[in-house]
Amino acid sequence: MRDKNGKIIYVGKAKNLKNRVRSYFHGAHNAKTTKLVSEIKDFTYVITSSELEAFVLEINLIKEYNPKYNIALTDDKTYPYVALTNEKNPRLIVTRNKRKKGEARYFGPYPNVGAARDTVTLLNRLYPLRKCNHIPDKECLYYHMHQCLGPCINKEDFDYSIYKNKISSFLNGDADSILKELEEKMISASENMEFEKAIEYRDLINSIKNTIKRQKISINDLTARDYIGVYEDNGDLSLNIIITRLGSIVQNHQTIINSYISKEDEVLSYLRQFYEINEKPKEIGISGINIENIDELLGIPYVDIKLGKKKELLDMAVYNAKYNLENKRNIYKNQVLKRVETINLLGELLGIDPPERIEAFDNSNLFGEYPVSGMVCYINGRPAPKEFRKYHIKTVEGANDYESMKEVIYRRYLRLLMEDSTLPNLIVMDGGKIQVHAAEEVLASLNVDIPVMGIQKDDHHKATIIFFKDKLIPLDKNDPVFLLLADISQRVHDFAISFFRSQKAKGFFQSRLDEIEGLGPKRKEALIKYFTTIDNVKNASIDELKKSGMPENLAKRIYEYFKEDEDED
Known part of the structure; x- marks a missing residue:
């Protein structure tokens, strides 16, 4: 925990960091804790791989910085x-x-x-x-x-x-x-x-x-060494520098670079500036990027770390870099999703009223088998899980995304019209022109006027372009509207995929069981509920099959069926 000047005033550890930090800002506290909380302006953190490592790192940092709100470990004692x-x-x-x-x-x-x-x-x-x-x-x-x-x-x-x-x-x-x-x-x-x-x-x-429990926070190597982890994702760079002196971690430095032309040049430029104002170590190790002649360019010897505790520390630096980037994105995304202004910006971008209720659709199938669709709903820019809906495709044969989308849109909005339920202010299709035109065609037949937009994605399934009224609108990944639409796109995709996988597993399960004589729908359902997967049924003994509710003669028949199938293989 740091004060307004960036000075460390408290070091702590926790298995659940969120709950621990929250506890400082809720409820009554003693005078010392109340004073501490009044001075906290920022947090930094390091993720370790065990509680033992957290213990060791805590005492190392307390010894290094002597924070004024840490008392128990500021004497001459240390772990032996x-x-x-x-x-x-x-x-x-x-x-x-x-x-x-x-x-x-x-x-x-x-x-x-x-x-x-x-x-x-x-x-x-x-x-x-x-x-x-x-x-x-x-x-x-x-x-x-x-x-x-x-x-x-x-x-x-x-x-x-x-x-x-x-x-x-x-x-x-x-x-x-x-x-x-x-x-x-x-x-x-x-x-x-x-x-x-x-x-x-x-x-x-x-x-x-x-x-003999292993930990890597303190190592039997007194060389002053920095471990630099680099993580790149979707145009963003995250750096984490673990600084060790006399065999112990004494500092952890993190930064995020949001835009760059050359990853190598950007990292090198940042490290040059960092070591101009910070003490240079005797050597550095780096992972996540390859910069030729980095030792000459920085004036610091480079070591190629591949094994042992040093490699574990380097991996920890990369993991912290990745976690820091994802965490900062989630914080920003949650702030965006909580702001009503974001849907106002989306409305302005599309030239419509602020879409207070958004419904998004996506299809999923395997070469036309087990076709399903999912719908997610956002109200005032935030997901409303109770409004999510799943659909089995009933009238379309084969992999026909256009006709499948028409069926789902028709069923969804015909029902809302018949029940006089609330209609959305905007429909979002997880796709481009084809999916948007399918929805618009059905809505026109129902005489319903609801704006429809599509979200086109790149090869990495990342939202990149809006398709609306036959126009393509590019998205800036740092724009709040982009974060909202990316969240909608990912959520509806995951929702549809999850439903598809459950139906595929269930369909495969039932198709194998259909071949067993005397196994009716109710007992088939009992097997599915008890064993979950077909492999579990296949490997079950007669006694286990009986425990699932099967009569002995049927249990033997199921067991022999899969045994014969195994022998044929």
């Missing part, structure tokens, strides 16, 4: 790491302070401190690393328990590499063998009624699983 030291006789320890680069290998951080300590205790029992901070003059108990090689009394050099490799592999997530051994001991203890010991093994297993 597990460190495997690079000393001559290495140790495995839990620490909150990273040493100098090269002095140890770090794993974590781990929000669950207890789990990290339990796991280190287990590994120290399994592998004979040094346990003492300073090597004493005589051996200790760990040596006699075979948990230490005893560098205090054995002065030769030991090869710890095999132990270090196993520990590193374990802490990187490869803990299957140890977990399997502990689970076997837990089961054995339980069978021997040693329940306290079994509980200890269970808790240890849970501690290990908590410790």
Whole structure:
């Protein structure tokens, strides 16, 4: 959360960001929260792939910016790491302070401190690393328990590499063998009624699983690196820059470029300006775009990132870029759909009164089979789902969009006339000239005067041009009218497609079942309701078929029918 000057004043995390943010602006709060809300002017966010990553990122950002409304994490405490030291006789320890680069290998951080300590205790029992901070003059108990090689009394050099490799592999997530051994001991203890010991093994297993949970917010790489994600869609560019310093995310920068000629030139120009006013990292990684010689053009070394946590961070940058663009579009679209002025602008564009009630149609079929149509309704620029309607095409054979549209328009408006119901102010056809003329022909026969317009689309099914009164009107994708019509077009298309798919599935389902002797309409409906798909019926046992309401003899007949069909295949 940022104040009017862009300064970060609070950092928080949430599984459901919408609900969490809403809670700040509704209901009564204490004095601190009320003061915080009064200063909030903007939000920025980062999407992580797990709650663990959110925990780690939260503390990293609080440590970096010290927001005045964060109290709990602004002291010297931080999440601990597990460190495997690079000393001559290495140790495995839990620490909150990273040493100098090269002095140890770090794993974590781990929000669950207890789990990290339990796991280190287990590994120290399994592998004979040094346990003492300073090597004493005589051996200790760990040596006699075979948990230490005893560098205090054995002065030769030991090869710890095999132990270090196993520990590193374990802490990187490869803990299957140890977990399997502990689970076997837990089961054995339980069978021997040693329940306290079994509980200890269970808790240890849970501690290990908590410790080795992977997260990519903090990595064991202290190189200052920026991860740049680029996402492009329908003429818009979205950039997300994840900035890491000392192995942790310290900042996330987002921007959207709405119009450009060359994607590569635009991104390069933006990054040049960005790094003129911001600290340059030691290196950058970039995904979503390929810019030749970017390292020379920016004066920053470029690394080709393909694997590991670095690749996961780069993917996260691209995902955040995509989400940010879609989110900004949805916010703007919702603002447009809430404004009555948008339908006024549409009316002005078409030269008609503001269309307070709009009805839109689209057809769907598969080479003429399962032909259906859908109608959606918008009132004052907003969808009215209770007014949506579905139609089975009854009089048209084959894939004939013109005749199908005529049938649906006729049925829809003849019924409204007979019931003296409210007619729309505008009819929108999800198509061009053919669909518009079909509607106009039917309306003329019914002596109904309703303006009809069509929405033509490009190869990517994006609305591009209005067809109205035999004229083509191009659309600007940033125009509120475009956003309204694009929303109508997409919604009616999805509505018709969804209805078509359900009818196709149901028709295929029933056509196969029609071949089974003795299976009447009611029991056929019971099978459809219980199993949902034909594959589920095909794979069902006789007992499962009986559970759906089939008598035993009919269940056997259905089972044998599909069994014979399988054998023929």
